[in-house]
Amino acid sequence: MLKEFKTFALRGNVVDLAVGVIIGAAFSTIVNSLIADVLTPLLLKPALDAAQLSKLEDLTIFGAVKYGKFISATFNFVIVAFVLFLIVKGINATKKKEEAKPAPIAELPADIMLLTEIRDLLKLKQ
Template sequence: MGFVKEFKEFAMRGNVVDLAVGVIIGGAFGRIVTSLVEDIITPAILTPALEAANLDNLADLVIPGTAIKYGNFISQVISFIIIAFALFLIIKGINNFKKAEEAAPEEPAAPSKEETLLAEIRDLLKTRG
């Protein structure tokens, strides 16, 4: 039973669960961005180029005489740029939020009872001496 208990502690540790949630959210976000690129942005940007080349689909863009599909590559590059920019904005927002929390000045800690007592003794000695 020691092995199972150890595995359970490992699997339920906060970092592992956070990582799993991040991967799942990242996968869902990736599908949203892929749809945005392939269904909205790419057709809007490349429609004139596709019409000039007499093509209906970006995947039909190939180098003549080869099997190199540069249309798919263009779509993936656009998708990467959008994902990278979105992550940049998210991380920048998180960093700004952390800076705002850190910038809030902390009140100095109240002196402990020992410090207060020592200060009173010091003041008494000054007045006597």
């Protein structure tokens, strides 16, 4: 059973998935910072100031439903999804380029090469 688990865990897809999850978590902090520290102050600050709100999280309905946080989370998700789409698209393009390369020609066995040379010599004599 331990051997089967080791085979499963070290299979390419499982390792790729683990790497993807770790990179996604790390990338998430970058995107959160981009949104909270760069985009929100640049793009939403004028709108929030006009509405006399200091933060996006201050947007509420009935004082309890904080739809501003929902808008922020949705914005985060769209950016993360788009960037991951671009990354996957780039990886797929790279794989297609590698698959399009012709396969290396295998060395012919010595007897086949000898027969080919004999055939070519016979063609020259005719």
